Amino acid sequence: MKRSVLELDGQWLFQIDRDEKGVERGWHKPEYQAEGWRKELVPGNWDTYLPELFGYAGQAWYRCTFRPQAAMRGARLHLRFEGANYATTVWLNGQEIGHHEGGFDPFGFDVTDKVSFEGDNCLAVLVDNWPRLSRVPNSYAGWWNYGGIYRSVKLLALPVVRISDVSIHAEPAGSDEPAPLALDVTLVNEGRDLVEAALSAQVLAGEEAVHLMGGPLGATVTLTPGSEARLSLSNAIPQAKLWSPEEPNLYRLLLKLEQNGTVLDEQEINFGVRSFRVQGTQLLLNGKPIAITGFNRHEEYPGTGRVDKAGTLEADLRLIKQMNGNMVRMHYQGHPDLYEIADSIGLLVWAEIPTWGVGNRDANELTDPGVRQVAESMLRTLIASLKNHPSVVVWSIGNECATNRPEARDLFGHLAELARSLDATRPVAYVGMFDADEKCFDLVDLPAINKYMGLNASELGHRLDAIHALTPDKPLLVTEFGHEAGLGLRGQGYGTEDEQVQVLRTNWEVIRARQDYVPGGLIWCLADYWHQPAGVEHRWLNRIYFCHGVTTLAREHKRAVAAVKQMWANLDA
Structure with a gap:
């Protein structure tokens, strides 16, 4: 069926x-x-x-x-x-x-x-x-x-006998070399009868079949009732077209499970040939250094909460590209459409679980078995759901938690190792906020920091240098920097569109001046958003409506949209 x-x-x-x-x-x-x-x-x-x-x-x-x-x-x-x-x-x-x-x-x-x-x-x-x-x-x-x-x-x-899971690994091998293709396919039989099945795999580029170097790809398997089988298949793609933000080339994998010519199950999955890894203090995409530019965003739309009824999600991602951005980040797993769109338009995705602020209000959260269990479940789901998307290049295990405390190391060390055990092809990251007091950066492949320094750009530089000294052999990505602005407020002073532009430009200059170990930065954020009420000690423009966006929640552009597009034009890694 x-x-x-x-x-x-x-x-x-x-x-x-x-x-x-x-x-x-x-x-x-x-x-x-x-x-x-x-x-x-x-x-x-x-x-x-x-x-x-x-x-x-x-x-x-x-x-x-x-x-x-x-x-x-x-x-x-x-x-x-x-x-x-x-x-x-x-x-x-x-x-x-x-x-x-x-x-x-x-x-x-x-x-x-x-x-x-x-x-x-x-x-x-x-x-x-x-x-x-x-x-x-x-x-x-x-x-x-x-x-x-x-x-x-x-x-x-x-189907009772079906393809239950597929992992696709395709990376470039080098100049003019065929790209290795590795498939891990899990089959299950939840029926009552023994099944002798044949699995076949075909790769397409557009509508054209790709002739793999090793010939047809497939295997036969015997599935007893209630059993599960994992098959590992390998081959190579000749003259593979790589996936990148500039050229988001996609392939399609067609899987078919048959018994005596009768189709039991079929799956179709898009994938790309690309690599993304940490090398020294740099990030490499397809073996070449890349400068990360992009935005954080929330899944929030005017009048409809987290429900996109007007195609705003795709417009958001395309706007990031139009501003010469190449990455998007959210604090949580997004709508499935986000990853499909990012694959097709060429936008890197920083994938993160919402271990946000754990331990900051109550340090007992860091050792709470319930927190650990839910975070682990979220990480397993994130990786299982997104592992075949070429746009997804980072697994992030948390943001701004109490990682200035030594007792955080057990939780985040566990999550980092779990991520690597589930997928060793992408770097594992963690985002901190405690500068030189961070205690967990050595546990991950890609340390990251959120810094809001306003017009004090020189202090931003001093702090980045001190933070990098914690793990001098690794890159340090700035995952959040930005400034508030109310649409229509102009001139000098906090909260104006002009000061927002000035902060973004001067902060970015500091980040680029350290490109030998800071491979880029992500602006907070794309659009304004509603926020849980902040305490009176937080002197934001508005305690429940945060104006850090380069657009309003209704996606009206502030001055920063044009300024960022110019700021990120013609960058070299």
């Missing part, structure tokens, strides 16, 4: 549960009559449903009914959530099927034995975004704590 998808996006019933009595009231049961519940769209953030819910933190419920397609009979059925913030508990037909912790990583549950084909199925979902220490992040993070099911929900029908 072919894979199929039943989209569950659309109008759902919604109700807040401020007193947390929904389970007691039976809101998860099919027979419950949800009288008075609002009808709201999924994907959606409840902050956008009503003005009174903007900033609501706590529990809320979603309910819908669905009927599986008849063609899904006999398949393995998986319920998949692309994203919900933060703790999510799911019931199907009154039975709890699973719980997930995490606000940005996709998750799912096998519901094969719980779905009815005889009528409506009742899906009830409880989402809780209450700020708590020991959550990852602890919801006191530096962005708005949007609640709800804000990415798609799907029912997936999968």
Whole structure:
């Protein structure tokens, strides 16, 4: 059978549960009559449903009914959530099927034995975004704590004998040498019968088949009921066209699993031939030094929270390219479309899990088993989801945590080693903020620092030199630098567009003057954004709406857009 998808996006019933009595009231049961519940769209953030819910933190419920397609009979059925913030508990037909912790990583549950084909199925979902220490992040993070099911929900029908995982590794070998291609393919048999299967692989460039150096690529395998098999296949691509920001060449891998000529499963995956590594104090893309230029961004859109209804995501990424940027960074796993677009337009991606600020409010978070478990799960999901995207070049294990404390070393050392064990082809990074007091930079391949020095550019230079002395044999990337500006504020003084431009230019000059060990920098940030209320000691322009963007939240351009485009024109690594 072919894979199929039943989209569950659309109008759902919604109700807040401020007193947390929904389970007691039976809101998860099919027979419950949800009288008075609002009808709201999924994907959606409840902050956008009503003005009174903007900033609501706590529990809320979603309910819908669905009927599986008849063609899904006999398949393995998986319920998949692309994203919900933060703790999510799911019931199907009154039975709890699973719980997930995490606000940005996709998750799912096998519901094969719980779905009815005889009528409506009742899906009830409880989402809780209450700020708590020991959550990852602890919801006191530096962005708005949007609640709800804000990415798609799907029912997936999968063949019982199928391709369950694919890892593609393709790097340039050298001048005019064929590019080695390595595939690790995992097959599973969740059926009742023994299966003698044949796996074949084909590579395409556009619509043209690529004739691999070693001939056809494939293998045969015997799968007993309930078993799993991992196959490693290798070959080489002649005259491979490399992937880079300037020339984002993509190949397609077509995988087919057959039994006696009958197709059991098929997969199609885009990939690129490229390498990205640390060498001494430099970053090399395809063996050549690269100067990193780019932006941080939040997944946030005017009036719709984290839901992109107007194609703004793609416009954001293209704007970064138009400003001569080559990288985008977020503090968390983004919408799946981000990585597909970045692959196609040639934009490097810094992929990070939201271990943001861990231990800064309570040092016990650093040794909390729950924090460790959730962070590890997020890292596993991040790498499993994004490992085949050529645009993704860095695995980052955290941002601005209490890594000035020695007890942080166990957590971040563990995460760094886990990342390397899951994917040894990309550098592992960590982003600090404690300058020469950082205690974990030696644990990662790529130390990074966030520095906001305003007009004091000379002090920025002194601090970068002192930080680099911690790990003088490694590069030091500036992952955040920037300044606030209100659209339309001009002239001298903090908060004007003119001062924002001046800060960006003078800070960038300091970064470039140290290009022997600072391979570039990322501006904070692309667009203005809503922020959890900052304390009165923080003298920002606005305590809940941060204006560091070179555009407003509505994507209106400030002066900095043109200035950055000029600043990054014609750079040499």
